[in-house]
Amino acid sequence: MSDAASNEEIIGMALSDEECDEAMFRFVRKDWRDYECDLFTSKWFDYRYLNPVKATYLYAHEFKKVYRRFFRKTIDYRGAEAVRPLKRDDLFECPQALISAIWRGRQHADAMGIPYDLYIDFAMEACLRFWKRPHLPRPAQLYSGEVCEFVQKKWEDHQQGFLHVGDHYSFRVQHYVGTPAQDDHHEWLMNQATKRSNSFMSLKGMFDGDLLPIAKIEARFGHEVSQRILEAA
Numbered sequence: 001m002s003d004a005a006s007n008e009e010i011i012g013m014a015l016s017d018e019e020c021d022e023a024m025f026r027f028v029r030k031d032w033r034d035y036e037c038d039l040f041t042s043k044w045f046d047y048r049y050l051n052p053v054k055a056t057y058l059y060a061h062e063f064k065k066v067y068r069r070f071f072r073k074t075i076d077y078r079g080a081e082a083v084r085p086l087k088r089d090d091l092f093e094c095p096q097a098l099i100s101a102i103w104r105g106r107q108h109a110d111a112m113g114i115p116y117d118l119y120i121d122f123a124m125e126a127c128l129r130f131w132k133r134p135h136l137p138r139p140a141q142l143y144s145g146e147v148c149e150f151v152q153k154k155w156e157d158h159q160q161g162f163l164h165v166g167d168h169y170s171f172r173v174q175h176y177v178g179t180p181a182q183d184d185h186h187e188w189l190m191n192q193a194t195k196r197s198n199s200f201m202s203l204k205g206m207f208d209g210d211l212l213p214i215a216k217i218e219a220r221f222g223h224e225v226s227q228r229i230l231e232a233a
């Protein structure tokens with residue numbers, strides 16, 4: 001979860017592990033629960049430290065924000081803040097169908113490794129390309145095969161212009177202890193660097209920002225590159 005999100009009051013984040021387990025076993029199908037283990041290796045890095053129930057609360061929180069933004073832009077600029085996209089503040093007080101739709105939407109975002117706000121934004125855009133209804137798309141409409149295909153392409157294009165990094169403190173080099181999430185984040189950063197026209201400056205920025213250890217830069221890009229980075233630091 002990003003620092004920005006952690007500074008907001010997000011419903012559900014204060015739940016205990018026991019309360020999360022109770023909600024998951026009460027409201028979520030077993031096959032969907034079983035899928036969560038796989039998602040911990042693909043989801044966006046900041047979410048790998050969240051219980052699936054808390055991650056779903058975060059997805060619901062982001063859905064409300066994105067929904068209001070699209071409402072403001074496409075329906076009523078002045079009335080957006082009064083809109084209640086999920087009807088209830090607490091997701092798990094909503095009808096079962098809505099809980100399931102939010103859960104499944106979050107799982108699709110996790111499978112694709114996309115931050116929730118971007119996934120929902122791209123998915124809404126995908127739906128609205130041919131939308132002819134008086135209301136905005138609902139959560140259950142944000143993960144069809146066609147929508148996911150659009151979102152995946154949009155995410156790949158988005159990475160060309162924006163560098164997304166994990167905000168969680170564990171992704172700073174000073175906190176590195178060799179967890180799978182930390183190593184995956186390093187791989188993500190190095191792959192992102194190779195996509196940029198000036199990979200050296202990207203790597204230098206990652207090193208200066210305490211995101212990549214010099215040893216991994218040297219192992220992937222060679223001694224000459226690592227030395228240039230150290231000399232320019």
